[in-house]
Amino acid sequence: MAAPGSRAEPEFLCSYEVSRPVYSELAFQQRHERRLQERRTLRESLARSCSCSRKRALGVLKTLLPILDWLPKYRIKEWLLNDIISGVSTGLVGTLQGMAYALLAAVPVGYGLYSAFFPILTYFVFGTSRHISVGPFPVVSLMVGSVVLSMAPDNHFPMLSGNASALNTTVVDTVTRDATRVLIASTLTVLVGIIQLVFGGLQIGFIVRYLADPLVGGFTTAAAFQVLVSQLKIVLNVSTQNYNGVLSIIYTLIEIFQNIGDTNLADFIAGLLTIITCMAVKELNDRFKHRIPVPIPIEVIVTIIATAISYGANLEKNYNAGIVKSIPSGFLPPVLPSVDMFSQMLAASFSIAVVAYAIAVSVGKVYATKHGYAIDGNQEFIAFGISNIFSGFFSCFVATTALSRTAVQESTGGKTQVAGIISAGIVMIAIVALGKLLEPLQKSVLAAVVIANLKGMFMQVCDVPRLWKQNKTDAIIWVFTCVMSIILGLDLGLLAGLLFGLLTVVLRVQFPSWNGLGSIPRTDIYKSLTNYKNLEEPEGVKILRFSSPIFYGNVDGFKKCVKSTVGFDAMRVYNKRLKALRRIQKLIKKGQLRATKNGIISDVGSSNDAFEPDEDIEDPEELDIPTKEIEIQVDWNSELPVKVNVPKVPIHSLVLDCGAVSFLDVVGVRSLRMIVKEFQRIDVNVYFALLQDHVIDKMEQCGFFDDHIRKDKFFLTVHDAILYLQSQAKSQEGQDSLLERITLIQDCKDPLELMETELTEEELDVQDEAMRRLAS
Numbered sequence: 001m002a003a004p005g006s007r008a009e010p011e012f013l014c015s016y017e018v019s020r021p022v023y024s025e026l027a028f029q030q031r032h033e034r035r036l037q038e039r040r041t042l043r044e045s046l047a048r049s050c051s052c053s054r055k056r057a058l059g060v061l062k063t064l065l066p067i068l069d070w071l072p073k074y075r076i077k078e079w080l081l082n083d084i085i086s087g088v089s090t091g092l093v094g095t096l097q098g099m100a101y102a103l104l105a106a107v108p109v110g111y112g113l114y115s116a117f118f119p120i121l122t123y124f125v126f127g128t129s130r131h132i133s134v135g136p137f138p139v140v141s142l143m144v145g146s147v148v149l150s151m152a153p154d155n156h157f158p159m160l161s162g163n164a165s166a167l168n169t170t171v172v173d174t175v176t177r178d179a180t181r182v183l184i185a186s187t188l189t190v191l192v193g194i195i196q197l198v199f200g201g202l203q204i205g206f207i208v209r210y211l212a213d214p215l216v217g218g219f220t221t222a223a224a225f226q227v228l229v230s231q232l233k234i235v236l237n238v239s240t241q242n243y244n245g246v247l248s249i250i251y252t253l254i255e256i257f258q259n260i261g262d263t264n265l266a267d268f269i270a271g272l273l274t275i276i277t278c279m280a281v282k283e284l285n286d287r288f289k290h291r292i293p294v295p296i297p298i299e300v301i302v303t304i305i306a307t308a309i310s311y312g313a314n315l316e317k318n319y320n321a322g323i324v325k326s327i328p329s330g331f332l333p334p335v336l337p338s339v340d341m342f343s344q345m346l347a348a349s350f351s352i353a354v355v356a357y358a359i360a361v362s363v364g365k366v367y368a369t370k371h372g373y374a375i376d377g378n379q380e381f382i383a384f385g386i387s388n389i390f391s392g393f394f395s396c397f398v399a400t401t402a403l404s405r406t407a408v409q410e411s412t413g414g415k416t417q418v419a420g421i422i423s424a425g426i427v428m429i430a431i432v433a434l435g436k437l438l439e440p441l442q443k444s445v446l447a448a449v450v451i452a453n454l455k456g457m458f459m460q461v462c463d464v465p466r467l468w469k470q471n472k473t474d475a476i477i478w479v480f481t482c483v484m485s486i487i488l489g490l491d492l493g494l495l496a497g498l499l500f501g502l503l504t505v506v507l508r509v510q511f512p513s514w515n516g517l518g519s520i521p522r523t524d525i526y527k528s529l530t531n532y533k534n535l536e537e538p539e540g541v542k543i544l545r546f547s548s549p550i551f552y553g554n555v556d557g558f559k560k561c562v563k564s565t566v567g568f569d570a571m572r573v574y575n576k577r578l579k580a581l582r583r584i585q586k587l588i589k590k591g592q593l594r595a596t597k598n599g600i601i602s603d604v605g606s607s608n609d610a611f612e613p614d615e616d617i618e619d620p621e622e623l624d625i626p627t628k629e630i631e632i633q634v635d636w637n638s639e640l641p642v643k644v645n646v647p648k649v650p651i652h653s654l655v656l657d658c659g660a661v662s663f664l665d666v667v668g669v670r671s672l673r674m675i676v677k678e679f680q681r682i683d684v685n686v687y688f689a690l691l692q693d694h695v696i697d698k699m700e701q702c703g704f705f706d707d708h709i710r711k712d713k714f715f716l717t718v719h720d721a722i723l724y725l726q727s728q729a730k731s732q733e734g735q736d737s738l739l740e741r742i743t744l745i746q747d748c749k750d751p752l753e754l755m756e757t758e759l760t761e762e763e764l765d766v767q768d769e770a771m772r773r774l775a776s
Helices: 025-031 042-050 054-064 067-073 076-104 110-115 118-126 138-151 174-201 205-210 213-236 248-258 265-287 298-313 315-319 339-371 377-392 403-411 418-434 443-452 455-470 472-488 490-510 555-566 570-590 620-624 666-681 693-701 718-731 761-775
Strands: 158-163 166-172 514-519 526-528 541-546 594-596 599-601 653-657 685-689
Touching: 054 067, 054 377, 067 118, 076 110, 076 138, 076 213, 076 298, 076 403, 076 418, 076 443, 110 118, 110 418, 118 377, 118 418, 138 174, 138 213, 138 339, 138 490, 174 205, 174 339, 174 377, 205 339, 205 377, 205 490, 213 248, 213 265, 213 339, 213 443, 213 455, 213 472, 213 490, 265 298, 265 315, 265 443, 298 315, 298 443, 339 377, 339 403, 339 490, 403 418, 455 472, 472 490, 514 555, 514 718, 526 541, 541 555, 541 718, 555 653, 555 666, 570 666, 653 718, 666 685, 666 693, 685 718
Parallel strands: 541 653, 653 685
Antiparallel strands: 158 166, 514 526, 514 541, 594 599
């Protein structure tokens, strides 16, 4: 047992030893044959995709009509009773929410009942989720309402009204206005459905992946705030202008507070009591959900009580309360959309289509995962597209799913969309039989029901501190999207949040993490030198891990990482050496230096610190010296006989750990090739490790390899590369590894003449050889 206060030794579960050859990519491919990838021509691909068999046709049919897959497997004895209970509960909630959300869509309340009925009929056939409750949702309804109000504001429908005791005044023609708004909402619904159907047909359901959870959280929280403000004026029963666009919510709030003295107390009290009661009972439902078999339908109860009180006390006449007044009885005939309006609402319809789809799929995935089945994202696009097109012809506004209704449908035991059909039946009864009974209901009660259902969305604010601790970038995306959606409006706010989220991805790729690596002694494990102690760096070798694809956007950052890892700039080293060689040539011409087998002899030297700027002024004539070759030997890491600060190069190899490089583009390949060439010119070899096969294939396609850059410099692992370098170092022991071949430059064809009069025979032989080379 360890002594108190002492550090316990770690317990290792097991250990292993592996004996295998050191593999370069070339050696590995020679020993292990790659599987040939079958490549089809376009004609073969089309022929394969268009071929048909009975099994394939049945599979395609079940994909397009999921009801053919799950309905034959329906367990009547086990599931039917649960679906009936769930359907009745969901239908009661859906009836009230449909009416309430119609206020957000800026259409008469009765049309919310249609929107809670028709979309369910088609989703039952085409949808893949068994648990979501299809119908209006506050965020989407508010987005629809913003389009409706922008295209049909009150001031577009003036009507003169006068009497004997007053001058003629302009009032709003509510009948024409409401009919126009219904037409706009239904036309928008059809267009949204067309866009969703096209997206589903093109198999681009992946688009929802770009709506990250932080972005959706910030957006829906801002939408909840927008919903709260829009319903606040209904609860207070104060009149305001219909603002749209940038800062519309601010203008609405200002006008509400300016007119707050006109608050109708009957509506305010009814709305406040409804909010308190609904939120309290919902909290009880949530807290005791394991004990209560069916959640208390508090919205239904409150609505019935409020309708009875309003009717009995005649609140409209006695207190000027705002009531629903008129709800259509029965169903309306289908109406063709106004295609001429498509161009005016096209931009908004894209954002509504994507948001509606994203909400439905995200909720559907939660319950699909919980109950062990999968939903098809592309088929969901098709299902909601068909549902919205169909319901748009029956004067509905855009449908998706509501979290609260779906929670009721699932928590009350719903097993399939049979519960959805039963809930649609409850809504149908309300449309046919109960419409007139609900006409005395105060609008403030419906608005209060909407506000009470926003609690879950507002609670998302609590996610921000958690996100900040986990990932600050995600927290910033959440806050940015929320603020922009409040200031700019939901459509522009969503676009701004999406662009900002993509920008953070670009920045994270453009400025990725990188580390210099060292090995844990006597292992093949390589870790960051910055993060871990007691790591060993191989002598004369630097190892760099770059954690990002290499492409045109981050090649400059990659070059900086290489420079920081090795401690010098390869191009600058080369240029400094070239400058030093020109100076040496001048001194040789003047006879102030002697060339020997062991290098250049001179008593003159200078300091040579890396990255130290030259203090001498470079002679521009030195750059125009014509080239001639002479082979001598120079130790670049020793004192040089010229006043040029040539950075020292303490390494002979650089190993690039490319395990995190998922792709390269043409610019990335070209930059890598340039880096390798720059290091080769100063006698530093560059090796690659852990490159994926498709990345190597891309390098081959881009012409990366040649006689000087071969696949034998590519290794399966970093450890393979290090072992190879160590074996190379051992084979070269005893040789003078510091002597290098360089190129000297001269400006004349005459043989070199040295001033020294007493030269050894060895030195003369070297000079003769140098002169013969220059003269040739």
